[in-house]
Amino acid sequence: MLSVLVALVAASCTGGAQPVAPAVTAVEIAGGDRTLGVGDTVQLSAAVTAVGGASAALNWSSGNDAVATVGASGLVTAVAAGTAGITATSAFDGTVGDSIVVTVTEVDTSIRWGTARWGQASWGP
Numbered sequence: 001m002l003s004v005l006v007a008l009v010a011a012s013c014t015g016g017a018q019p020v021a022p023a024v025t026a027v028e029i030a031g032g033d034r035t036l037g038v039g040d041t042v043q044l045s046a047a048v049t050a051v052g053g054a055s056a057a058l059n060w061s062s063g064n065d066a067v068a069t070v071g072a073s074g075l076v077t078a079v080a081a082g083t084a085g086i087t088a089t090s091a092f093d094g095t096v097g098d099s100i101v102v103t104v105t106e107v108d109t110s111i112r113w114g115t116a117r118w119g120q121a122s123w124g125p
Contacts, residue, residue, distance in 0.1 A: 022054035024090040027098045034100065036068070036078035037107040044074040046088040046098060057091035068102045078104040 026049040034042055048056040060070045063085035070076045070086050081104050089097035 020052035022052035022092070023050070024054050024056070024093045024096045025049045025051065027058065027088055027090055027096055029086070029088050029098045029100050032100055033102070034076070035103045035105065036076070037105055038078050038080060039107065040078045040104075042076050044070070044076055044086065044088070044100075046074070048090065050090075050092070055090075055092045058088045059091050059094075061087050061089070063087070067104050076102055078102070080104060081106045 027046055029044055029046045031044070036042060044060075046058055048058065050056045058074070060072060060074050062068055062070045062076075064082065065079070065084075067080055067082035068076055068078050068084040068086065074088065076086060084102050084104070085099050086102050087097055087099040
């Protein structure tokens, strides 16, 4: 009888709630797929759903460093034309993450010169 009473008192002191096991249930990169020009950068961010005191830290990675690199903070740098998958994975649970595709395009840096006449201009190759 005493053990039942102790159990009831303990349950009422904690509100009867069971502790939540630490877990990360979702990671979502904000903004979706991106298109960048060679040399451009973009700062990515991600929402992490963590419960029970689980860390919301992320590990960032690129599936093609020759096209786009990503730093530990989610800063993506476009290196060369092509596509690269960028992934944010939970540092707490490496099976939970999200990916986007970064498409890198060449930047047209050519200058086209034309001729100008009185009152009229012509531009082209």
